[in-house]
Amino acid sequence: DSGVTQTPKHLITATGQRVTLRCSPRSGDLSVYWYQQSLDQGLQFLIQYYNGEERAKGNILERFSAQQFPDLHSELNLSSLELGDSALYFCASSVMGQGSGNTIYFGEGSWLTVV
Amino acid sequence: AQSVTQLGSHVSVSEGALVLLRCNYSSSVPPYLFWYVQYPNQGLQLLLKYTTGATLVKGINGFEAEFKKSETSFHLTKPSAHMSDAAEYFCAVMLDTGRRALTFGSGTRLQVQP
Numbered sequence: 001d002s003g004v005t006q007t008p009k010h011l012i013t014a015t016g017q018r019v020t021l022r023c024s025p026r027s028g029d030l031s032v033y034w035y036q037q038s039l040d041q042g043l044q045f046l047i048q049y050y051n052g053e054e055r056a057k058g059n060i061l062e063r064f065s066a067q068q069f070p071d072l073h074s075e076l077n078l079s080s081l082e083l084g085d086s087a088l089y090f091c092a093s094s095v096m097g098q099g100s101g102n103t104i105y106f107g108e109g110s111w112l113t114v115v
Numbered sequence: 116a117q118s119v120t121q122l123g124s125h126v127s128v129s130e131g132a133l134v135l136l137r138c139n140y141s142s143s144v145p146p147y148l149f150w151y152v153q154y155p156n157q158g159l160q161l162l163l164k165y166t167t168g169a170t171l172v173k174g175i176n177g178f179e180a181e182f183k184k185s186e187t188s189f190h191l192t193k194p195s196a197h198m199s200d201a202a203e204y205f206c207a208v209m210l211d212t213g214r215r216a217l218t219f220g221s222g223t224r225l226q227v228q229p
Binding site: 002004033035042043045048056058090092103104105106107108109 | 205
């Protein structure tokens with residue numbers, strides 16, 4: 001158990017819909033990352049927050065957005081869903097915003113299926 | 116920019132045999148290097164990481180990796196494979212500048228034959 005909690009574990013929704021994925025980081029971790037894992041794209045970094053502020057952006061679509069709340073939990077919002085958005089979405093957390101090789105711990109992911 | 120190449124999307128070994136999973140990176144500055152493992156229907160678990168110092172890094176479950184700057188490699192090894200090692204393994208790189216997020220390789224699926 002990494003200490004990173006993601007909900008829901010599985011989600012099936014229709015095209016055009018909007019979903020919200022939730023993440024609670026490990027206790028004490030200020031930095032939250034979101035990654036997408038799909039068969040064709042592999043593991044792609046989407047976005048990072050540190051202590052409530054956006055720190056870095058990766059390959060995140062404009063239809064997707066995220067935020068980190070004062071209690072440090074984070075939500076990833078996916079809208080106007082397409083079939084190609086079906087993937088495993090990981091949340092991860094680490095102590096610091098800066099790298100310094102600090103370990104990033106991953107949750108078990110949220111499986112999103114768009115039908 | 117940085118990138119990671121994992122040679123071999125599938126590797127099959129016999130139980131008790133040496134495991135060697137290859138990883139090469141490209142980076143404009145010295146990177147931090149990681150190996151993660153993903154068991155079926157589970158998240159990513161850190162096996163080991165290299166930041167600075169000793170270039171031979173030991174991780175969990177008997178795995179180790181050696182950072183070779185001249186070869187830009189960070190290959191993962193285990194002397195004797197166990198059935199429970201069957202999983203997908205990801206090499207990742209992080210720079211201490213700029214984005215500071217992990218960039219992953221495409222993964223290597225390890226099969227262990229009895």
